[in-house]
Amino acid sequence: MTQKLVIIGAGMASGRVIEHLLDADPSAYDITLFNAEPRGNYNRIMLSPVLSGEKTYEEIVTHSDAWYAEHGVTCRFGEHVVKIDPEMKVVEGENGHVPYDKLVIATGSAPFIIPVPGHDLPGVISYRDLDDTNAMIEAAAKGGKAVVIGGGLLGLEAAAGLKERGMDVTVLHLMGHLMERQLDEAAGYLLRKDLEVRGITVKTQAATKAILGEDRARAVLLESGETLGADLVVMAVGIRPETRLATDAHLDVARGIEVNAQMQTSAPDIYAVGECVEFDGHLFGLVAPLYDQAKVLADSLLGQPNAFVVKELATKLKVTGCDLFSAGDFAESETREDIVFRDPARGIYKRLVIEDDRLIGAVMYGDTADGSWFFGLIKDGTDIEDMRETLIFGPAFQGGASADPLSAVAALPPEAEICGCNGVCKSQITSAIESGATDLGAIRATTKASASCGTCTGLVEQLLQVTLGDDFQMPQAQPVCGCTDLSHEDVRRLIKSQELKSQAAVWQELGWTTPNGCHVCRPAVNYYLLADWPLEYRDDPQSRFVNERKHANIQKDGTFSVVPRMWGGITTPDELRAIADAADKYDVPTVKVTGGQRIDLLGVRGEDLPAMWADLNRAGLVSGHAYSKGLRTVKTCVGTDHCRFGTQDSTGLGIKLEKHLWGSWTPHKLKLAVSGCPRNCAEATCKDIGVVCVDSGYEIHVGGAAGMEIKGTELLCKVATEEEAIEVISAMTQIYRENARYLDRIYKWLARVGLDWVKEQIVDDTENRRALAERFELSQSVYRKDPWAEHAQDSATRAQYAPLANLTLEAAE
Amino acid sequence: MSWIDIGHIEDIPLHGARVVKTPVGCVALFRTGAAEVFAADDRCPHKGGPLSEGIVHGQSVTCPLHNWVFDLNTGQAQGADEGRIGTYPVRVESGRLLIDGDAIGKRSAA
Numbered sequence: 001m002t003q004k005l006v007i008i009g010a011g012m013a014s015g016r017v018i019e020h021l022l023d024a025d026p027s028a029y030d031i032t033l034f035n036a037e038p039r040g041n042y043n044r045i046m047l048s049p050v051l052s053g054e055k056t057y058e059e060i061v062t063h064s065d066a067w068y069a070e071h072g073v074t075c076r077f078g079e080h081v082v083k084i085d086p087e088m089k090v091v092e093g094e095n096g097h098v099p100y101d102k103l104v105i106a107t108g109s110a111p112f113i114i115p116v117p118g119h120d121l122p123g124v125i126s127y128r129d130l131d132d133t134n135a136m137i138e139a140a141a142k143g144g145k146a147v148v149i150g151g152g153l154l155g156l157e158a159a160a161g162l163k164e165r166g167m168d169v170t171v172l173h174l175m176g177h178l179m180e181r182q183l184d185e186a187a188g189y190l191l192r193k194d195l196e197v198r199g200i201t202v203k204t205q206a207a208t209k210a211i212l213g214e215d216r217a218r219a220v221l222l223e224s225g226e227t228l229g230a231d232l233v234v235m236a237v238g239i240r241p242e243t244r245l246a247t248d249a250h251l252d253v254a255r256g257i258e259v260n261a262q263m264q265t266s267a268p269d270i271y272a273v274g275e276c277v278e279f280d281g282h283l284f285g286l287v288a289p290l291y292d293q294a295k296v297l298a299d300s301l302l303g304q305p306n307a308f309v310v311k312e313l314a315t316k317l318k319v320t321g322c323d324l325f326s327a328g329d330f331a332e333s334e335t336r337e338d339i340v341f342r343d344p345a346r347g348i349y350k351r352l353v354i355e356d357d358r359l360i361g362a363v364m365y366g367d368t369a370d371g372s373w374f375f376g377l378i379k380d381g382t383d384i385e386d387m388r389e390t391l392i393f394g395p396a397f398q399g400g401a402s403a404d405p406l407s408a409v410a411a412l413p414p415e416a417e418i419c420g421c422n423g424v425c426k427s428q429i430t431s432a433i434e435s436g437a438t439d440l441g442a443i444r445a446t447t448k449a450s451a452s453c454g455t456c457t458g459l460v461e462q463l464l465q466v467t468l469g470d471d472f473q474m475p476q477a478q479p480v481c482g483c484t485d486l487s488h489e490d491v492r493r494l495i496k497s498q499e500l501k502s503q504a505a506v507w508q509e510l511g512w513t514t515p516n517g518c519h520v521c522r523p524a525v526n527y528y529l530l531a532d533w534p535l536e537y538r539d540d541p542q543s544r545f546v547n548e549r550k551h552a553n554i555q556k557d558g559t560f561s562v563v564p565r566m567w568g569g570i571t572t573p574d575e576l577r578a579i580a581d582a583a584d585k586y587d588v589p590t591v592k593v594t595g596g597q598r599i600d601l602l603g604v605r606g607e608d609l610p611a612m613w614a615d616l617n618r619a620g621l622v623s624g625h626a627y628s629k630g631l632r633t634v635k636t637c638v639g640t641d642h643c644r645f646g647t648q649d650s651t652g653l654g655i656k657l658e659k660h661l662w663g664s665w666t667p668h669k670l671k672l673a674v675s676g677c678p679r680n681c682a683e684a685t686c687k688d689i690g691v692v693c694v695d696s697g698y699e700i701h702v703g704g705a706a707g708m709e710i711k712g713t714e715l716l717c718k719v720a721t722e723e724e725a726i727e728v729i730s731a732m733t734q735i736y737r738e739n740a741r742y743l744d745r746i747y748k749w750l751a752r753v754g755l756d757w758v759k760e761q762i763v764d765d766t767e768n769r770r771a772l773a774e775r776f777e778l779s780q781s782v783y784r785k786d787p788w789a790e791h792a793q794d795s796a797t798r799a800q801y802a803p804l805a806n807l808t809l810e811a812a813e
Numbered sequence: 814m815s816w817i818d819i820g821h822i823e824d825i826p827l828h829g830a831r832v833v834k835t836p837v838g839c840v841a842l843f844r845t846g847a848a849e850v851f852a853a854d855d856r857c858p859h860k861g862g863p864l865s866e867g868i869v870h871g872q873s874v875t876c877p878l879h880n881w882v883f884d885l886n887t888g889q890a891q892g893a894d895e896g897r898i899g900t901y902p903v904r905v906e907s908g909r910l911l912i913d914g915d916a917i918g919k920r921s922a923a
């Protein structure tokens with residue numbers, strides 16, 4: 001006898017179920033199909049091409065009205081099911097009851113709406129069905145600004161479609177990089193770059209606070225306080241399984257409707273399939289597993305044994321020109337190994353994750369041709385030990401190609417492009433070598449290869465070696481560290497010339513061999529970026545040594561020292577009382593007067609730091625940066641205020657300088673002093689920058705040091721006024737900041753570039769001096785603030801000073 | 814295994830670390846990726862450096878005191894240095910951080 005099958009939801013999963021049932025046994029069931037949308041099944045994933053205008057709705061319909069009629073499916077489209085009664089075996093639609101023998105819930109999922117104020121204003125649209133798509137197309141026809149909240153698959157497809165339709169689009173993403181669940185930082189960076197090239201603005205770490213507008217959405221307000229004008233707001237922050245009917249009917253529901261491997265729910269004769277289900281703790285958001293589920297469900301309904309198993313998934317983004325691929329697992333697995341390949345000139349990034357000689361994850365950007373091959377290796381769990389060396393080059397390379405870079409270069413065809421920037425191919429370089437260009441400089445001069453971004457330098461050198469054999473001496477440039485072949489100078493130059501403004505950009509464009517650097521290069525690159533792009537780049541605390549991250553010096557027993565600033569060495573009884581009170585309150589074991597004319601509180605517990613800083617802040621005391629590669633102290637003598645020899649107000653100038661320079665990051669520590677006369681009580685001539693006052697003005701000295709090495713300063717110049725002194729010192733600090741290698745003090749850097757060059761730049765060329773001082777001021781507009789106050793006041797940062805959890809406490813109970 | 818919830822993944826900065834006090838001593842949680850966390854002893858076998866204060870890179874951490882580098886997968890010191898730190902099973906589930914209670918000498922608190 002034909003049984004009654006009722007299906008709730010005419011979506012992609014149930015569509016497949018119906019096809020399988022009809023294929024196997026058209027007479028088994030009498031099917032009634034409910035759908036809330038006023039239409040039958042269409043290919044939901046092709047909504048993005050409809051949005052962008054590449055396809056029409058008609059082209060993506062999978063089951064037409066005629067098809068349903070032909071196969072005898074009773075359609076109740078545009079009708080919500082409001083209730084299931086598992087006892088009576090009846091479903092209740094808006095227009096009446098239908099009894100069932102078997103029931104299938106295929107309600108898919110609903111877009112997640114962040115409940116910020118204004119989320120329900122007209123003009124705020126989610127992205128799930130044809131109506132949403134049409135609403136977006138209609139809004140886009142009026143032009144204007146669109147803000148897409150959510151930088152995942154759906155959000156980016158919406159953004160690309162709206163841009164295609166002529167809107168001015170901004171994507172807001174909460175996390176640090178786009179599609180963080182499918183992509184790692186490097187691939188996220190490339191994706192962002194491609195989207196920006198097509199004119200889409202991307203803001204990461206952007207949290208939405210509210211949607212503003214009276215009668216309709218007009219703007220989006222961010223937590224940062226920034227407001228973005230918006231004629232259309234698309235929310236694409238995620239989906240939630242549509243489980244309401246099942247919950248009301250008291251089926252087992254976790255995050256989704258719980259099913260077993262036969263797609264049965266906890267109630268007899270009720271099945272569920274698609275995005276609304278949860279199986280073994282898994283939720284589903286892509287069609288591939290849903291199609292597997294549909295096959296299993298059809299078999300279950302026909303009494304055939306079958307079982308659903310969760311398989312690996314691969315993701316692609318349907319935005320023309322953004323080629324990305326991601327599959328498998330990057331997280332939470334032990335004993336893994338990464339293989340990274342980057343081709344900066346072509347914007348390619350590939351990363352493979354290997355565990356126990358098996359490929360378990362792959363991310364690719366720019367060239368995804370081998371994606372399905374890698375995905376196959378992941379799914380099949382193929383043993384890749386034998387091809388490990390060349391795995392990343394894909395299937396074309398398997399079977400014997402050598403991993404030795406020299407023979408790889410030798411094997412390149414003559415027309416292979418070596419230098420992407422200048423379009424120089426291998427044969428041009430080899431013929432240049434044959435006609436006498438036997439070193440890198442000569443190759444650069446004759447062919448321009450490696451003369452622009454320099455990332456092909458290694459290849460050119462290998463070509464020299466292959467062609468000249470032992471006649472060529474590989475130069476021993478000192479790379480920053482094992483992650484790159486580039487020197488510090490190269491990295492600084494390329495960050496400026498290629499306008500690299502993020503760490504991910506440096507790793508990718510300069511071909512780093514590790515995913516995110518190491519303890520040697522990360523602090524250097526972080527410093528270079530913030531020095532060159534003060535407004536665009538944000539300092540990354542995780543790329544700093546502990547003292548600079550915690551804004552206190554770690555001591556050998558794990559406690560910290562706290563040194564408040566005393567401007568120019570001047571203090572007041574109130575400040576001293578606040579310091580004394582803090583020392584008492586936090587049981588500070590040692591209070592010491594430092595060589596930098598201030599007071600050090602030693603032995604403070606890490607967890608007490610924020611509270612202690614807040615107390616000191618209240619008395620007007622700020623961080624002395626006694627821990628930083630940045631401005632430390634400006635030591636002064638008493639000068640004309642009190643000393644009978646004083647020629648100028650050395651204390652006053654010292655205070656001005658310290659207030660001008662504090663908070664700035666420099667390649668290494670920066671210590672200043674101002675002495676009121678050549679007796680030099682402030683010992684200015686062994687500082688990085690020292691001022692010696694004389695009757696006619698101020699002598700500015702640079703390049704001193706008093707540590708393991710003792711060096712007296714050299715005279716940079718003499719100026720007449722305090723204002724000039726401050727400008728020269730700002731310019732000196734800035735030229736050092738912009739050019740020196742990380743961890744070179746001024747004297748070491750001067751030994752490389754020569755004092756004469758610096759004099760030319762900032763003494764002779766007054767315009768350049770002013771420009772440098774202005775750039776310093778620009779940077780100071782960001783960094784001239786008290787990190788203690790920021791850390792003490794921001795609750796999230798403050799929390800970092802305490803343990804994440806204490807599991808010893810409960811044990812004692 | 815008995816999994817204990819010790820916090821949310823966003824409580825640890827990307828490429829940063831936080832400490833959990835446990836019956837077997839301080840355990841550091843290193844966040845090496847958007848959704849990737851490792852747990853290991855916070856104490857460097859060299860001279861006791863607090864590894865949670867080190868720089869986290871790739872799937873490794875560098876001790877802040879004398880730059881020994883440890884592979885967080887195995888706990889093994891890299892390069893010429895010899896030593897090993899204990900590692901502990903940890904999982905991320907819906908953003909929650911779960912550590913294996915048995916491995917850190919503690920039954921589930923629930």
Ligand SMILES: Cc1cc2nc3c(=O)[nH]c(=O)nc-3n(C[C@H](O)[C@H](O)[C@H](O)COP(=O)(O)OP(=O)(O)OC[C@H]3O[C@@H](n4cnc5c(N)ncnc54)[C@H](O)[C@@H]3O)c2cc1C
Nearest residue numbers: 009011012013035036037044045081107108274275286287
């Ligand atoms: C824009 C977009 C792009 C996508 N791109 C991709 C992609 O590239 N690759 C990929 O694998 N996946 C993609 N997806 C995801 C994919 O579309 C879904 O995984 C798939 O459609 C889910 O199928 P389903 O049958 O579970 O639910 P759906 O297809 O959503 O069908 C559920 C149906 O149930 C109806 N319904 C809900 N409640 C009721 C009720 N109470 N009464 C009656 N009817 C009800 C709904 O109206 C809906 O029509 C995309 C999704 C979107 C929105």
Ligand code: HEM
Nearest residue numbers: 553563594595596597598600626632633635671706707708
């Ligand atoms: C990690 C190791 C070091 C620690 C913890 C440390 C700590 C300190 C502290 C806390 C002060 C007081 C500074 C102030 O008031 O800001 C100081 C001063 C000083 N340090 Fe260090 N320091 C270290 C390394 C060095 C090195 C390597 C040198 C030499 C290159 C050096 C040279 C000096 C000098 C000369 C002073 C006195 C400054 C003055 O009188 O103006 N220190 N140090």
Ligand code: SF4
Nearest residue numbers: 637643646676677681
């Ligand atoms: S440096 Fe000169 S002005 Fe300053 S205290 Fe010494 S003697 Fe006096």
Ligand code: FES
Nearest residue numbers: 857860862876879
């Ligand atoms: S204590 Fe860790 S390297 Fe010395």
